[in-house]
Amino acid sequence: MPTPSLIPARRRLLAVAASTLAVAGWAPCAAMAQAWPSRPVTIVVPFPAGGGTDVAIRSIQPQLQKELGQPVIIDNRAGAGGTIGSAYVAKAAPDGYTAVLATTSTHAVSVSVYPNLPYAPERDFVYAGFVATSPYVLAVHPSLRARDVKGLVELLKKNPQHYSFASVGAGTVSHLLGEQFKTYAGVPLVHVPYRGAAPAYTDLMGGQVQLMFDNPAGLVPSIRAGRLIALATTAPNALLGEVPTFAQQGIPNFTQSLWYGLAFPKGTPAPVVQRMNQALNKVLADRAVSADFAAKGLNARPGIPAELQAAVKADIPYWSRIAKDVGAKID
Incomplete structure (x- = not known):
């Protein structure tokens, strides 16, 4: 069965679209979004350089910084299955200048296998949107x-x-x-x-x-x-x-895919999150980016912030069942 987060959910998307329109109509938010960013934005990659997570964000780094009008700095903070870098961002200032490239591993699987996980994916982050998906x-x-x-x-x-x-x-x-x-x-x-x-x-x-x-x-x-x-x-x-x-x-139950998405610390202003989402979607809609992703085995995944939020919520229990079945637990 496919990973739950990658199954379309029409009713959820319609509801989200309505809320997005409401946000878009808020004039002060629009002004704040235009003011951000005024300095470089750091995206923490919670794995070392050279892996798929790193490749995904570096593939769009030039286009993203062009769209934002500010440098985008990639900061590799590896360790503990990606939880060290993710925890760092969870505790960062919620000003829109520090984000993490969240993955299925760091923001869904980790909850079940790390009893002392130093962050809660649903509580400590706000999500700007997907970047890409990939099979294994x-x-x-x-x-x-x-x-x-x-x-x-x-x-x-x-x-x-x-x-x-x-x-x-x-x-x-x-x-x-x-x-x-x-x-x-x-x-x-x-x-x-x-x-x-x-x-x-x-x-x-x-x-x-x-x-x-x-x-x-x-x-x-x-x-x-x-x-x-x-x-x-x-x-x-x-x-x-x-x-x-x-x-x-002829082998069932190996159908999982991985997602990548951008997340900010909880408390990051909604206009900033929306502005990043707009920039992401514009970059991901570029045919050259899609072709480059495809050449690397990635699928560009534009969308709205609440889709990634919903994916995190759906994937946590999904991976919890698998972790329990195979007895995966990290002390």
């Missing part, structure tokens, strides 16, 4: 010599104690999908969490770990170069059109 790819080291998922499972079962899977961090979607696959395969794979995608890719290509779930944006260059093998995707993707989905290989 199961990639393996070429030495495994598997060319489909069932072949991989057969191989793993022959030496069940010898294999491990990487993730971009404990408590991320990358982690939970690995645990879900471990349960499906029925083998005791060892989870090896990393501080982001780039170091995980290095060890995966070096054979220190044998398999990994992540999005195409970071994995495709290594797949194209033959340093990694893609066995399946969670949803069709034009960039990896030759790679069958899990469903096409």
